[in-house]
Amino acid sequence: MKKIATLLLTSMLAMTVASCTPATPTTTAGGTTPATTPSTTAAGTTTPATTPTTTTGSVTDPKATITVQAEAGWKPYYEQAVANMKTKFPDSTVTLVEVGAMDNLTIIDTTDAMNEAVPDVFAVPADRLPSMINKQAFTPIPAADMAAAIGGYDNFETYGSILKDGDDYLAFPMNIETLITFVNPKNAQDLGIDLTKPFEVKDQKGNELAVEAYNAWFGVAFANAVGLDLLGKDGTTFTSDMIKDWADLGAEKQGVITELYNYWKRVYDNSPELWDTQTAGGKINEMFKDGGKVAMRIDGPWATPNLVKDVPGLDVLPLSHITVNGAPLKHWQGLWGLGINSRNEGDAAKMTLAQEFIQELLNPANAEAFFKATGKIMPNVPAATYEATGLADIEKKTISATIESFKTAENRPLFAEWGQVWNTWQDAMISWNSSKPANAEAAYKALQDSFKAMMGNIGQ
Structure with missing residues (x-):
């Protein structure tokens, strides 16, 4: 994998810009989730949702255009994130591409990530990461710094390491899952x-x-x-x-x-x-x-x-x-990640905007709305936080059981x-x-x- 982006993005971490967390409630198809709701880590530390979620600083106002893969059911939640990004970066454009995650990966497997049909940001389950590495589909990202900015992680490496190639993080953890x-x-x-x-x-x-x-x-x-x-x-x-x-x-x-x-x-x-x-x-x-x-x-x-x-x-x-x-x-510790297309490597504005969008999508303050839209459980949100939401009891039980089962699950051979x-x-x-x-x-x-x-x- 190419390392240029890693070096570039590391140098861009000297400063931070204002938080991308909205001060007003975020409305999605799943309902309204107060953006100021604090999130509690597994260790019991409360992280306010207003904690800055920006990791890059040398491009403080990225005037860039990126495309983002979204499944049909995910779009209402993603559309709110797009609106938030437009408010934060008025000269930027984020366009959603409605395509199934697996369909998108099939396009890459049969062609490559340079294909114009492949979005700049897309989801990948961990078990498909090896094939994406073979196709050089992702550029490295400063995932650990992104996790620190988003907040809520007690031990990020538990999740981030599953999405690494050597020392490089190729995607940011999107959820956890197991049997x-x-x-x-x-x-x-x-x-x-x-x-x-x-x-x-x-x-x-x-x-x-x-x-x-x-x-x-x-x-x-x-x-x-x-x-x-x-x-x-x-x-x-x-x-x-x-x-x-x-x-x-x-x-x-x-x-x-x-x-x-x-x-x-x-x-x-x-x-x-x-x-x-x-x-x-x-x-x-x-x-x-x-x-x-x-x-x-x-x-x-x-x-x-x-x-x-x-x-x-x-x-x-x-x-x-x-x-x-x-x-x-x-069972195995399963998860999905959000990665950035390798064709954006070296483009500081696009890389900044893509990272910012990933952080906006995975803001733990919006965990309830994210689950309602995608059915996915954020890794950095504990069961107690989900328990306090308006989710149905069966959804809360599912989340709690998954979190507990993930803790004892084994690493999946990839x-x-x-x-x-x-x-x-x-x-x-x-x-x-x-x-x-x-x-x-x-x-x-x-x-x-x-x-x-x-x-x-x-x-x-």
Whole structure:
């Protein structure tokens, strides 16, 4: 990646200009959020929303024009930020480009960031960052300084490090996300489940917890619980616990495979649709409704709006509420970032305006409106602050569960080779339907063979 922008922007941090936080309430599609509402960090420090949110100073009035990617549902919130920027910098222009985040990244993957259709500022999920690095799509930004100006961060590096390439921050954290536990309290009561206690997977009698564990996206939650490494990387060397012999796995890791096998066995005998890539999702949806035999399921915070339509009494708990042989489940620390197109590197006015706009979008004083518009949870806003907002109770529960689950989640592997794990895991798991392994050790053999083949493909 080019370093020119980093050096340029570092030199621009000598001065600051006035805060971009409006003194009057900010109105969005989600309602009116007082811009002067203080935000409280996880450490308990109150940061007034009037804290300056400007990091650059040598271009104090950027007379520039930039374009910003926005999904259709995000636009009302973004439009208010555009209006605020126009008030602050009358000679600047910020134009929104309505395009889906993934669609925009596909344009970059198939062409490059120089494509005129690609905006100057756009969102990227952390798992797509490696491909954006390969395409040199982002220019480095002084994210740590931006975080200090925005406020609310107890430890910015927890989030910022996920969006780095070497020492360079390529995007600014936009949200946090990870898997959480969704509960149908009525079904739980009917099935005799005490929700005040952790739910132990090995104690299942039926499919009280339904999960598409053959999909590594969900399987990772079980693997991470006991440190079962599906694919690791140390320098240029790749490693995997999944190529070890059964006897060498150790009791904890054997225990996870055993419980996944036991789940498959119950499903195969009673509800085979639950272990089928074509039917499992719909079957879980049906069984999770009131009166069904599923009391808990695992998904991300994005699932709440649809689930609550089917389950009016929906509850949400941290992922750690579910344990496997006593070990709490935990997923990955997921987040999105906002980055600046590399074609702007060296253009001080555009870089300043782009950074200012990112800071305006992610002002923690507007966390409620931001969530209502995007469904995204700001990393620098604690659950207590969200609790005091006008969000619906189910939204507050979702946010709280996500924040708690993120704290215990693992770093997501972002090297390209990990992409081979998806089919490797799933193909071996689905093969159980035809091979019908007699026990967990036999079931593991299919996984071991599949992962050995994958490691050979990687060149290990």
